[in-house]
Amino acid sequence: GENVEQHPSTLSVQEGDSAVIKCTYSDSASNYFPWYKQELGKRPQLIIDIRSNVGEKKDQRIAVTLNKTAKHFSLHITETQPEDSAVYFCAAWDSSYKLIFGSGTRLLVRP
Amino acid sequence: SAVISQKPSRDICQRGTSLTIQCQVDSQVTMMFWYRQQPGQSLTLIATANQGSEATYESGFVIDKFPISRPNLTFSTLTVSNMSPEDSSIYLCSVEVAGGGADTQYFGPGTRLTVL
Numbered sequence: 001g002e003n004v005e006q007h008p009s010t011l012s013v014q015e016g017d018s019a020v021i022k023c024t025y026s027d028s029a030s031n032y033f034p035w036y037k038q039e040l041g042k043r044p045q046l047i048i049d050i051r052s053n054v055g056e057k058k059d060q061r062i063a064v065t066l067n068k069t070a071k072h073f074s075l076h077i078t079e080t081q082p083e084d085s086a087v088y089f090c091a092a093w094d095s096s097y098k099l100i101f102g103s104g105t106r107l108l109v110r111p
Numbered sequence: 112s113a114v115i116s117q118k119p120s121r122d123i124c125q126r127g128t129s130l131t132i133q134c135q136v137d138s139q140v141t142m143m144f145w146y147r148q149q150p151g152q153s154l155t156l157i158a159t160a161n162q163g164s165e166a167t168y169e170s171g172f173v174i175d176k177f178p179i180s181r182p183n184l185t186f187s188t189l190t191v192s193n194m195s196p197e198d199s200s201i202y203l204c205s206v207e208v209a210g211g212g213a214d215t216q217y218f219g220p221g222t223r224l225t226v227l
Contacts, residue, residue, distance in 0.1 A: 034215070036218075045218075100156075
């Protein structure tokens with residue numbers, strides 16, 4: 001079955017710097033890769049997603065890239081702000097269209 | 112997207128008892144899922160709640176422990192049976208919403224369960 005690995009587990013950046021979170025997946029048939037942001041005590045919220053027919057997608061300060069050959073995808077946050085501090089989860093749809101989640105990255109943006 | 116609510120938002124229960132969690136969506140959805148998120152951990156899929164048929168459980172989860180109902184396309188329940196402290200966790204329902212030729216998954220607010 002699908003296996004999703006996520007790195008790093010924690011990431012601390014200075015406000016204004018960029019943050020990059022990387023994920024790899026195992027199932028070459030996976031074709032949908034969402035990213036969720038979870039603030040403390042809140043539900044996971046979808047922030048951006050990418051499908052296998054594109055290599056990059058951008059939404060304001062957030063971008064996601066996908067390399068299907070290498071089976072990895074990354075989340076890029078530019079000009080980070082304190083409110084970006086949260087836990088971020090990557091995920092991949094497996095062949096049964098179930099979401100398999102990475103282990104999460106705790107991002108801390110220092111003011 | 113979809114507006115998803117869960118009841119209760121939190122509960123403290125005694126071991127050996129059972130708790131039923133409700134999930135309500137504001138629109139009809141085909142796919143509903145139940146996840147568990149243990150403290151500081153990622154999300155683990157418990158089962159897919161199928162309307163009109165039995166739920167499909169993931170490895171490590173069984174119907175006797177986590178019975179699920181899905182009476183219609185807007186509602187589902189998850190019961191945590193014969194609870195032990197190891198069941199203390201956040202339980203989240205999730206729905207898959209179709210839109211623009213692509214499906215997206217959204218989460219409810221979660222139910223925080225503490226078992227004493």
